[in-house]
Amino acid sequence: MDLYEHQARELFEEHGIVVPRAEVTDSPERAREIARALGGRVVVKAQVKTGGRGKAGGVRLAADPAEAEQAARRILGMDIKGHTVGTVMLAEPCDIGREFYVSYVLDRASGGFLAIASAEGGTEIEEVAARRPEAVARIPVDPVAGVHTATAVRIADAAGLPPQTVDTLVRLWKVLVREDALLVEVNPLVRTVEGRIVALDGKVTLDDNARFRRSRWGDEKPASDSLEARAGAKGLNYVKLDGEVGVIGNGAGLVMSTLDVVAGCGARPANFLDIGGGASARVMADGLSVVLSDPDVKSVLVNVFGGITACDAVADGIVRALDEVRPTKPLVVRLDGNNAARGRALLDARAHPLVEQATTMDGAARRAARLATAAPTAG
Ligand code: GDP
Ligand code: MN
16 A cells, blocks of 8 residues: 555655645635745645656645645646546745655565665656666665664765765655555655755555554555456456456456457557456456446456356356446456366356457467457448
């Protein structure tokens, strides 16, 4: 689970990292009062769980409380990369001397963590990383040893950060460990013109596997009625992607390779949806209804290799979903493995005009890709 900037800011503050004074609201009138309490000049910042807010116009400097109210009015309700702004944070502004980038992130490949740091932080960090990777230091962190002063000094040295950042680097590691985070990122970490080190922005991703010992952020339900929120509410493993072929399968590995095969056929997957092992008809019906309600989806590929999941249960789910959601988009279904023959027979018996079956994964992907990319015929 990602935290909002203001939640990350709160965690940083609790661990002794210097952050600007700030407060959150969903009301422009209240924004004016907060600005007054903070001394008049403030930065008004959209609270959305995505980066690039500055470039999208979601971060504005206001010279006085009236401007803060106006800025809040403009930012609230704004859409930033598909996230609607519901709250803004008003923060005391900093006079920035330099902007740095620092983060710790889980590195699954090495089974450890990585410290990533750069003396060229700020909104252009991605361009810096792409064009001049040598300007971004990547230092492995042993998860057991952690980051104490000596390691923090090495990180700062490697990235060209001033020695005053060492304390922040040590504290940031404590945030990661104590809060069960997979990622903590500060961009920008600034040195103000007065020489103070301040975390001006924060991103924290918590490990959902540690949720049981972290009631603090609650079981926050996403406020939006996005597809991901709907899928989440039904307990589905769903990730929205950019393409047009809806993909449903059982097992994360199979679904991942299905995404690749779809891409190999010249189409783009619209989502990842893993109905899991032992998936019931109910899960299949829920999954199909989420995928079919995605307006970007032009065709759906159901790829199931029955192991624990019996293909007839999957087929039963598809038949149920057909009655519930009345699809207007074609489905290609490939069933193989446990009870495949009974599953196929169930679908044959239903004989839905929009459902066709394929015997191989490649064949199914080719067909679904074709259905999604073929120009619609006239009439
Ligand atoms: P992001 O675009 O979502 O990463 O939002 P940030 O919080 O990082 O803000 C984007 C940029 O706005 C920062 O890189 C800063 O350059 C600028 N900014 C943010 N807060 C302040 C501030 O207090 N003072 C000044 N001068 N600039 C700020
Ligand atoms: Mn930022």
